[in-house]
Amino acid sequence: MIRTGRAEVDFDAVRAEFSLPSSFPAAALAEAEEAVSRSGGDRPDLTSIPLVTIDPPGAKDLDQALCLERTSTGFVVHYAIADLGTFVTPGGALDTEVRRRGQTIYLPDGNVPLHPTVLSEGAASLLPGVVRPAVLWTFTCSAEGVPTAVEVRRALVRSTAQFDYRSVQESFDAGDPHPSVAALAEFGPLRRALARQRGAIELQLPEQEIESNGEGWKLVTRPRALVDSWNAEISLMTGMAAASIMLEARVGVLRTLPDPDVEAVASLRKSAAALRVPWPADVSPGAFLAGLDASRPDALALFTDATRLLRGAGYSAFSGSVPEAVTHAGVAAPYTHVTAPLRRLVDRFATEVCLAVTAGEELPSWLAEALPQLPSLMGASDSVASKVERATLDQVEAWVLSGRVGQEFEAVVLRSGENEAEVFVSAPPVLAKCAGKRLPEGERIRVRLDEADPVERRVRFKAV
Incomplete structure (x- = not known):
């Protein structure tokens, strides 16, 4: 149990520190409620495609649904994305508010959503068993996993089942995966091999996660299952295809990261x-x-x-000419965000660019006017999201360790300086500073907990 000296163990202090909104303006909520009744207009009915979703357990804001087919010549991948463009009126009160927020901010005791939950967990979410308007990407791929044809269009879809990563991994391990994702075990490794050939950079650092223990919070590390990485490759392939569409048309917004110096x-x-x-x-x-x-x-x-190889990430909006830097070093290719519009602002606009370009249409004026604003809007929200994530982890680390000052732990030295190092303690999983001269990087050492301050959210160790 976390001993904090407080009657409550919530994250209200973090919310206050970063001025996170607690509600939506009445006008934005009214627009969201009104949008629920929209049918999505005249679009093809593709509910016969047996799509499924794979998300963390209990998730309700479901952005993506997929279905893979193995063919005689390769693969066909259907990837449906929640269509927020159907629900958000450009220039309206809801559009104004979501531009201000930028993205969903995740906290252990409740999220600060980008869109009202009537949309993000309701009418716009690709929940199972219900018909939803979506943007459907269809990839025809070679036997090597390379797209040979890409189609993007609005459609009506229906997810047939909602899965989480662990259950899908277990089904593969048992040799009985769902038919809609069975080909993922072949397609995913092919895409990962292509990523390695491109020179994509992936850091497999421990993922700290915060979970409720019934009375407070605990820290855990979630090992990344193969299904996680296979599923991520579908999203990356879609973002790369969207970037190619934009670059060919010389208009859009890219997610960029300079090559390592x-x-x-x-x-x-x-x-x-x-x-x-x-x-x-x-x-x-x-x-x-x-x-x-x-x-x-x-x-x-x-x-x-x-x-250090992955520094300088940003967004680049362009129109009429292609920017000098167009690649993302982590992906090792041009890339943009289009697969999480429920949770990230830029995806809705990038998707609308792709739909307009592939339909041979001019970008509507509201979209063309919005593109130059997106880099600063997303940069600001990315900064807040990163700081909130670090603050919540620091808070729980201090809570978990607050009664254990003076105890010793086994740690791995991750990065060492003259008088201080960064260490990873596996039980409980904590990343923290550790006093000590030139500690040996990559080696296991014993450390003593010198400080665990829940008020300052500070944890510090000292090498034994």
Whole structure:
């Protein structure tokens, strides 16, 4: 049980610190309620496609539904995305509010949604067993997993089942996956192999998650199942296809990340050599990292050091000409966000660009006017979301450890400085600072908890 000295263990202080909204303006709510009755207009009925969703347990804001088919020549992938463009009136009160919010902010005791829940968990969500307006991406792919044809259109769809990652992984492990995703076990690895060939960079750092223990909160790490990565490849493929559509039309908004600079790669190579982890000269950073065993302490240290390779992410809006920098180093290709419009503002606008371009239509004026605003809107909301996530983790780490000052723990040194290091303690899973001179990166050491302050949200260790 978390001992905090407080009657409540909520995150109201975090909400107040970052001025997170507690409700929607009345006019925005009224627009959302009115939008529920919309049918989505005249669009093809594709409810015969047996789509399914894969999300965290209990999720209600379901952005994506998929169905994969193995064919004699390759694969057909259907990927339905919630169609927020049907529900949000450009320039209206709801549009104004969601632009202000930018994205859904997740906290352990309740989210701050981008859209009112009547939409995000109701009329716009791809919940099972109900007909929904959606934007359907259909990919015809070769036997190697490469798209040879891409179609994007509005349609009516119906998800046939709602799954979570663990249950889907268990079905694959048991040899009895749902027919709509059975081909994922073949298609996913093909796409991951293509990503490695491109030089995509993926960091397999431990994912800290906060769960309720009935009386407070606890920290856990969720191992990433194969299904997680296979499913992510479908979203990445869609974002890459959307970026290609935009670049060909010379209009849109990209998610960009500059290539790693020479010094960052050199630093990572130096760390690998110090840890005696082989890295052949002709192997790219992405391929090197993909070959590491994420369970090893030296791999954790290298993944931490590799975060320096992925700095400078942003958004680039363009019209009439292509920007100089168009790629995302993590994906190793041009990329944009289109697959999570319930939770992220930019996806709705990027999707509307793709729909207009593929239909051979001019962008409506409201869309063309909105594009230049998106980089700053998303940059601001990304900053808030990142700070809120770190604050909630810091808070729970301090709560969990507040009664254990003076105790010793086993830790892995992730990154070391002159007098302080960053360490990962596995039980409970905590990332924190640790005092000590030039601690050995990638090695297990004993540390003593010197401070766990729930008020300041601060945890500090000292090397024993």
